[in-house]
Amino acid sequence: MPSNKNAQYRYRVLNDCFRDKMHRYTFQDLLDKVNKCLYELGGSGSEIKTRQLRDDIAAIRNMLPKHEVYLETPILEGKKCYYQYDPVDYSLFDDDLTIEDVHKLTSTIDMLKKYSGFPSTTWLEEVITSLELRFGIKANPENLVSFGQNEQLKGLEFLSTLIDATINHATLELCYRSSKGTESTETVYPYHMRQYNNRWFLIGRKKGKTEVDNFALDRIQHFKVINAPFVSNDIADFSKYFNDIIGVSVPRKDAAKDVETIVLRFNPRRIQYVLTKPLHPSQMRINDTDISIKVIPTRELYQQIFSFGPDVEVIEPQGFRSEFAKKIQESYNKYFAVQDSCTIDF
Structure with missing residues (x-):
């Protein structure tokens, strides 16, 4: 394989054309395809001429296993000549991506790019560029996908460095401000x-400590990587760690709570929203208005239920229903205490 990244990129594009079962490419089609990809990757001035394409095709021919795979002469069809591998399933590259795989990877890169505008995300730009070069693809330049991320949220400038520290098992010295200040x-x-x-x-x-804590990035004041031994994770399996909760607040062992079956009744106009956007993976439909979820009651669960306002009612268990009713009463008292204290003079 050539060391020149641009050449490898071109070979990727040609390789996909030669093994595409749905399309056949003439020499001009290949030139147009390669130049379109090069333009999207590097802008104007990165395109190649006819001679370079002929050299690229010749170079690929020399890389093919002799007496096994052929691209020795174009396939004739009428007056047009088409280039295609024989057998067509052959790939010059070991990863052997299908056209469908390429489309999926393109969409993934496009979504990743939505995060590349954040501060300190050079690492993500490098990953995207590497994927584009390696697989000969380019994400859609149109703004077709977006995320509801608040780019003004405090702490986002720490995101990429903290991800790096997590991946590289780096010990941190972290200054954190709690919710109490x-x-x-x-x-x-x-x-x-x-x-x-x-x-x-x-x-x-x-x-x-023997348990994990969560640190909201918007409450981290500052941090630095320090030269200190790293203690490996032997206490939490993060593929299952959040299974029994909504949110991130997993109860500590000394305050551990049991998973409960929470039954919620929704307004008939709101139930369809909940059915199409489940509150939790454990959600089950009971009838036309009721659903159940199996979770540990946490602060985030209360917040989630409160977000539905009067469109929801907690049915079971009775203890959780009573706690929720108390919170509703507290909110009620705040509004009507203000109202009652107001007098009107005539």
Whole structure:
């Protein structure tokens, strides 16, 4: 394989054309296809001429296994000549991506690019460029997909560095401000990054602790990678860690709660929304208005249910229903206490 990235990119494009069962490419088609991809990758001035394409085709011929795969003469059809591998399933590259795979990867790159506008995401730009070069594809330049990410959210500037630290098992010295406003500096071993409700969280273990904590990025004041031994994760399986909750707040072992079956009744006009956008993977439909979920009651669960306002009612279990009713009463008292204290003079 050539060391020149641009040449390898061209070979990828030609390789996909030669093994495409749905289309046949003439020499001019190949030139147009390669130049279109090169233009999308590098802009004007990156296109090639006829001579370069002939050299590329000759180079690919020389790479083919002798007496096994052929591209020695174009396939004749009428007055037109078409280039195609024989057998057509052959690929010059070991990854052997299908056309469908390429389309899926293109969509993935396109979605990744939506995050590339964030501060300090050079690493993501490099990954995208590497994928484009390696697989000879280019994401759709049109703005077809977007995410509801608040780019002004505090802490996003830490995202890429924290991901790097998590991947590379780097120990952190982290200054964190709690929800109560108190600040503390801790040695933290990062294990996992999670996004929930348009916020990012670092999941890790504090030095000397036996359980993991979550750190909202918008509450991290500053941090640095320190030269200290890293303590590996032997306490949480993050493929299952969040299975029993909504959100990121997993109860600690000393305050562990059991999973409960929560039954919720929705307004008939709202139930379809919940059925098409389940609250949790465990969600089951009971009847025309009721659904159930099996979760540990957490702060995020209350917030999720409250977001439906008067369109939802907690049916079971009775303890959770009573707790939810208390919170509704507290909210009610705040509004009507203000109303009752107002007097009108005539």
